[in-house]
Amino acid sequence: MKEMTVQQLTRKVLNKENVFIFDVRNESDFNDWKIEGENFEYLNVPYFELLEGVEEVKDRIPKDKEIVVVCAKGGSAAFIAEQLEEAGFDNVYTLVGGMKAWSEHLHQAKVYEDDKIKVYQFIRVGKGCLSYMVISGNEALVVDPSRFIDVYENVAKEEGVNITHIVDSHLHADHISGGRALAERTGAKYYLMKSEGALFDFEPLEAHDKIEFEQVQLEVLAVKTPGHTPGSVSFFVNQKLLFSGDTIFVGGLGRPDLGGKVAEWAADLYDTVYEKVATIADDVIVLPAHYANLDEEMNKDGYIGDMLGNIRARNEMMQNKQKDEFIEIVVQNANTETPPNFEDIVAINRGQKVVDAEQQQELEIGPNRCALHHTH
Known part of the structure; x- marks a missing residue:
């Protein structure tokens, strides 16, 4: 099975390449935060809907593009990528480490x-x-x-x-x-x-x-x-x-x-x-x-x-x-939406709270929400 590292995918983002992202996380997680690329196309179908196979979705996936299957940590994506290969798709990659690795690069x-x-x-x-x-x-x-x-x-x-x-x-x-x-x-x-x-x-x-x-x-x-x-x-x-x-x-x-x-x-x-x-x-x-x-x-x-x-x-x-x-x-224009977990993160940065590496990773998942973007 072919794998793609976050470094390789970053280069594709920067080079504005055409990539098809097949994201198998839950819909709410995908809508909140995904891999952004100017020429990327997306399909989001949760992993649990694909346990019986990819027959239902294969008509929605192109055969002429690189397909990168993405999940939270990499395991579920590998399972789906294997099924796509068995269904006749050649250019299928699993994102190594999933969205957690993407968040940390x-x-x-x-x-x-x-x-x-x-x-x-x-x-x-x-x-x-x-x-x-x-x-x-x-x-x-x-x-x-x-x-x-x-x-x-x-x-x-x-x-x-x-x-x-x-x-x-x-x-x-x-x-x-x-x-x-x-x-x-x-x-x-x-x-x-x-x-x-x-x-x-x-x-x-x-x-x-x-x-x-x-x-x-x-x-x-x-x-x-x-x-x-x-x-x-x-x-x-x-x-x-x-x-x-x-x-x-x-x-x-x-x-x-x-x-x-x-x-x-x-x-x-x-x-x-x-x-x-x-x-x-x-x-x-x-x-x-x-x-x-x-x-x-x-x-x-x-x-x-x-x-x-x-x-x-x-x-x-x-x-x-x-x-x-x-x-x-x-x-x-005040935005009531706060960054996820921001009270915990501020407490850690202030020295009031100590968490282990896994908890740090969990707290940081998601996009930043730090700017008044309406002020263009």
Whole structure:
């Protein structure tokens, strides 16, 4: 039986290839979260409806396309793929590890390089989360790391550098941060806003206007910006790159509606956009902590990000809005849908709760819901 890895399927997503996804999870799971590809076609039939065979569905499956059978962990898909092969389908693959493996894969992309720094983006394709590594001299800074800390350690090793600084832009609500674990493993300094209420030792960002190492100058744009948490920050590196956390996205602004103080946090968002960010030049590259749609937001250079001037030009919320009007629009469009398990995930990231690897995996399943995507 043929297998496809998440790395191989990611390349097909990025290359906009034609693939037929036969998803055998329950309908509700499929509708909530699936593998997104611009030229992908889908059929969702729950596994338990196929136990007697694939006769009922084989007319709905093309013979001239690659077929990737997907389930939660890989086992059910293998059983169905075997039946499809017996029914005469040649190009059938099982996705190794299923949706759990898809949720955890990080795709590395180069964002920027000059004589002082090199920057990599790590795209968590199945989750919409973004993290970064900024390399200068013999040192590296990691921004918003996921819990898959081996990935960052391996890249640091390949590049011949030591991870010395780790920053989280806020206390994440849709995924478990790897910041603390990575700091423990590498001895790096871990920075977080004190106002986030973390219960472990870290360097409070409130005490650092700037973080400097080798040829990197990172400015901390510390204002109470919105998101799922009371304090979040953006990081401005060498006047060229804005790591915008969950404040500014390629296609929208952060959600100020998850803390029950939507009007108050919308006012903070306004101040961020029209005071802090307004002074930053149009040619600065914005690199967010999340994205909504890979096809729309990945640029021709193969990473998620855009120049600030382009984002301003596209986003009406960033153009000459009065504060009252801005707040009113955000309040009207407030989304009551919260990220799945976000209270548990915030508690883990704050240090209030400890769970094992399997529980971490379960808590993170599903898409991110961190942006105001209506603000295109």
